[in-house]
Amino acid sequence: MLRTALCDKLGIELPIIQAPMAGGPSTPELVAAVSAAGALGSFGFAYTQPEKMQHDAELVRTRTAGPFNLNLFASKTPGEIDAASQKPALDAVAPYFEALGLPRPQPVRGPYAPDLRAQLDMIEEIRPAVFTFHLGDVGGERIAAMRAAGIRVGGSATCVAEAKRLETLGVDFIIAQGTEAGGHRGTYLRDPYEAMTGTLALVRLIVRAVRVPVVAAGGIMDGAGIAATLALGAEAAQLGTAFVTCPESGASAVHKAAILAAQDDDTLITEKFSGKPARGLANRYMREMRDAPTLAFPAQNTLTGPLRAAAAKAGNADFPSLWAGQAAPLARELPAAELVARLRDETLEALQRVSKLHG
Amino acid sequence: MLRTALCDKLGIELPIIQAPMAGGPSTPELVAAVSAAGALGSFGFAYTQPEKMQHDAELVRTRTAGPFNLNLFASKTPGEIDAASQKPALDAVAPYFEALGLPRPQPVRGPYAPDLRAQLDMIEEIRPAVFTFHLGDVGGERIAAMRAAGIRVGGSATCVAEAKRLETLGVDFIIAQGTEAGGHRGTYLRDPYEAMTGTLALVRLIVRAVRVPVVAAGGIMDGAGIAATLALGAEAAQLGTAFVTCPESGASAVHKAAILAAQDDDTLITEKFSGKPARGLANRYMREMRDAPTLAFPAQNTLTGPLRAAAAKAGNADFPSLWAGQAAPLARELPAAELVARLRDETLEALQRVSKLHG
Numbered sequence: 044m045l046r047t048a049l050c051d052k053l054g055i056e057l058p059i060i061q062a063p064m065a066g067g068p069s070t071p072e073l074v075a076a077v078s079a080a081g082a083l084g085s086f087g088f089a090y091t092q093p094e095k096m097q098h099d100a101e102l103v104r105t106r107t108a109g110p111f112n113l114n115l116f117a118s119k120t121p122g123e124i125d126a127a128s129q130k131p132a133l134d135a136v137a138p139y140f141e142a143l144g145l146p147r148p149q150p151v152r153g154p155y156a157p158d159l160r161a162q163l164d165m166i167e168e169i170r171p172a173v174f175t176f177h178l179g180d181v182g183g184e185r186i187a188a189m190r191a192a193g194i195r196v197g198g199s200a201t202c203v204a205e206a207k208r209l210e211t212l213g214v215d216f217i218i219a220q221g222t223e224a225g226g227h228r229g230t231y232l233r234d235p236y237e238a239m240t241g242t243l244a245l246v247r248l249i250v251r252a253v254r255v256p257v258v259a260a261g262g263i264m265d266g267a268g269i270a271a272t273l274a275l276g277a278e279a280a281q282l283g284t285a286f287v288t289c290p291e292s293g294a295s296a297v298h299k300a301a302i303l304a305a306q307d308d309d310t311l312i313t314e315k316f317s318g319k320p321a322r323g324l325a326n327r328y329m330r331e332m333r334d335a336p337t338l339a340f341p342a343q344n345t346l347t348g349p350l351r352a353a354a355a356k357a358g359n360a361d362f363p364s365l366w367a368g369q370a371a372p373l374a375r376e377l378p379a380a381e382l383v384a385r386l387r388d389e390t391l392e393a394l395q396r397v398s399k400l401h402g
Numbered sequence: 403m404l405r406t407a408l409c410d411k412l413g414i415e416l417p418i419i420q421a422p423m424a425g426g427p428s429t430p431e432l433v434a435a436v437s438a439a440g441a442l443g444s445f446g447f448a449y450t451q452p453e454k455m456q457h458d459a460e461l462v463r464t465r466t467a468g469p470f471n472l473n474l475f476a477s478k479t480p481g482e483i484d485a486a487s488q489k490p491a492l493d494a495v496a497p498y499f500e501a502l503g504l505p506r507p508q509p510v511r512g513p514y515a516p517d518l519r520a521q522l523d524m525i526e527e528i529r530p531a532v533f534t535f536h537l538g539d540v541g542g543e544r545i546a547a548m549r550a551a552g553i554r555v556g557g558s559a560t561c562v563a564e565a566k567r568l569e570t571l572g573v574d575f576i577i578a579q580g581t582e583a584g585g586h587r588g589t590y591l592r593d594p595y596e597a598m599t600g601t602l603a604l605v606r607l608i609v610r611a612v613r614v615p616v617v618a619a620g621g622i623m624d625g626a627g628i629a630a631t632l633a634l635g636a637e638a639a640q641l642g643t644a645f646v647t648c649p650e651s652g653a654s655a656v657h658k659a660a661i662l663a664a665q666d667d668d669t670l671i672t673e674k675f676s677g678k679p680a681r682g683l684a685n686r687y688m689r690e691m692r693d694a695p696t697l698a699f700p701a702q703n704t705l706t707g708p709l710r711a712a713a714a715k716a717g718n719a720d721f722p723s724l725w726a727g728q729a730a731p732l733a734r735e736l737p738a739a740e741l742v743a744r745l746r747d748e749t750l751e752a753l754q755r756v757s758k759l760h761g
Contacts, residue, residue, distance in 0.1 A: 044759070044760060045759050045760065046759075047759070202666050202667060203665065203666040203667070203731065204666055221600050221602065222581060222598070222600050223599070223600040223602060223603040237670065237684075238667070239581070239598070240582070240621075240667040240728045241580050241581050241582040241600030241601050241602065241603075241620060241621050241728060242600050242601075242602040242603070243580065243582060243600060243601040243602040243620070243621045243622070243627060243630060243631075243729075244582040244600075244601070244620070244621030244623075244667065244727065244728040244729035245667070245728075247621070247623070247624070247626060247627055247630075247729060247732065248666070248667065248728075248729055248731055248732065250626075251731075251732065261600060261602070261603070262599075262600050262602045262603030262606070263602070264603075264606070265606070267606055267609075267633055267634050267635055268602060268606055268634065270633040270634075270756065271602060271606075271630040271631070271633040271634045272602075272630070273633075273756050273759060274626055274629040274630040274632075274633050274752050274753070274755075274756050275626050275627065275630045276626055276752075306562065307561050307562040307563055307607070308561060308562070308597070308599040308603065308604070308607065311596065325596075368603065369599045369600060369603040369604075369607075370602075370603035370606060370607055372562065372607055372610075373606065373607065373610065391760045393633050393635075394633070394756055394757060394759060394760040395760055396633075397629065397632050397633050397753055397756070397757075398753060398756075398757035398760070400403070400404050400405075400406070400632060400753060401403060401404065401750045401753040401754055401757070
């Protein structure tokens with residue numbers, strides 16, 4: 044029931060993946076609850092040091108024997124950015140720091156991200172059922188090594204060109220990330236602002252362009268959405284925003300509340316929080332910073348960290364990154380296991396509804 | 403087989419609407435062929451005078467008794483734009499006119515569009531099975547009058563707010579136009595650049611927000627796409643780009659060739675051709691004009707008309723508007739009736755494929 048060939052490959056009961064969400068939402072509690080419910084839980088480990096990766100993965104294993112997914116960003120990290128050249132970006136955010144009573148922002152020091160090679164080595168050590176990467180690729184050799192170790196490997200594509208490259212590199216599956224998706228755009232072979240293809244179009248384009256299984260991501264919030272992506276030929280759907288509002292999610296209260304209050308698609312793409320384009324609910328920071336200078340990714344993320352954290356703590360929605368996809372108004376507040384069960388039932392219901400049309 | 407409640411309402415056999423495409427593609431031949439094949443053919447009459455509307459509609463009626471759809475733009479047309487203030491927009495396009503051997507562009511004189519009231523009166527006279535409007539609304543009174551005359555009325559929405567307004571105005575159905583869609587964005591209650599919701603998300607949001615039937619538009623090119631929108635709860639799918647390349651379509655050869663050559667989503671949104679944002683295959687004009695001044699819609703369309711026409715005639719893809727949706731790479735070159743039959747078969751196939759998943 045609902046099992047696709049990719050489900051068997053990944054060892055899951057349902058064609059549902061909880062999207063990796065770096066920087067808060069993807070807690071061990073969330074990942075464990077999703078995986079125990081028959082879907083695939085995922086950690087977003089982009090900003091996470093290897094020791095913490097290991098710690099969190101072990102926590103999940105104490106709770107469930109279900110498979111889970113670890114995700115990394117494969118983007119290049121800039122070297123040390125000299126203090127003087129950081130001034131315009133610091134000046135741009137300084138008034139917000141002041142407004143929140145924070146000390147004036149200082150130049151940020153590298154390394155701006157954990158060492159990718161060390162993170163990848165740790166993935167091989169943890170040996171999760173699934174590893175996915177975003178915002179680039181980790182190279183064919185690493186993919187081959189992981190697959191040889193029994194890890195299923197997937198990569199993100201936002202256009203046909205990226206999907207074809209991933210196929211050449213030997214991935215087990217490709218995540219087609221449509222423009223609806225919340226959080227960071229995975230684009231790495233094109234101008235990200237010119238790779239904003241909607242999920243419906245992108246999934247179909249990629250399904251037709253490659254032979255490996257495709258996972259649909261972007262704007263999927265319920266079973267009707269999952270059923271639609273299966274009709275497009277995807278073998279699973281990846282949902283992020285739908286899980287942000289689960290009690291097990293580590294997203295801030297202000298983030299959860301903003302998603303639950305959404306009535307229309309009020310998201311925009313901004314690179315002002317992290318240095319790379321990402322989709323979230325529009326707020327004052329995003330609008331006012333539209334043309335402001337930023338540091339390269341992920342140095343900007345380090346710079347804005349205290350601002351985002353202080354605002355979230357104060358229940359102030361003007362400054363945190365409120366990552367969300369375009370279908371955020373369909374969010375609900377359910378424990379992860381219950382959400383997975385509902386998604387399954389709704390998907391079956393949608394499939395039964397349309398199956399009547401071919402009487 | 404494949405009939406939805408909306409099919410019965412519109413008098414069509416299949417939940418497939420050939421999108422109205424103003425300015426060329428929607429010829430009487432195309433509309434008649436689509437309608438005779440059991441789908442709904444549509445004229446894009448935005449720029450068409452009432453007499454010509456009547457003439458074209460009559461031509462269809464000589465060919466088929468099938469229902470068809472007439473579409474208008476409901477946007478406000480500016481009054482006469484004084485010649486001096488047109489100078490920056492004229493200067494911006496002048497080098498292209500020169501490059502194509504055209505006389506230097508002169509200030510364009512109003513009226514810039516046919517009189518909307520006269521067009522609407524003509525719709526009531528023609529009394530087609532279906533009337534749809536785009537880029538605004540025609541008012542509740544007019545909608546009521548048309549419905550009283552037996553015309554089914556639909557309006558375009560690019561966000562939940564527009565869909566709710568259309569429902570209040572009493573339309574029979576709502577076309578949810580996702581960001582994937584080629585041609586003019588229908589947005590009229592928001593900044594169109596902030597109403598770029600993908601079809602998958604938008605259709606589901608609107609289906610959940612209103613009680614009237616929803617038609618999905620944007621990025622749908624084959625039966626898998628149609629099946630997906632039915633799974634989302636849409637009662638029909640509207641396809642434009644898929645029909646541009648039919649031999650019956652009046653699109654220029656250069657336009658058809660560009661769509662058939664597409665390998666990835668190489669579309670962008672521009673308001674530089676007409677004065678309103680519309681999606682088409684990126685070309686030299688779109689890229690170079692990105693920050694150029696334009697006249698208000700549709701005066702800019704009048705201004706660029708000679709340039710677009712001359713380039714198309716010369717087989718030059720640098721300057722015509724190459725309207726296309728994001729899934730253009732899935733286009734094929736088939737007679738309209740054959741395309742409709744294929745779409746039907748593929749939709750059934752996709753529904754059968756997914757129905758196996760709920761075994």
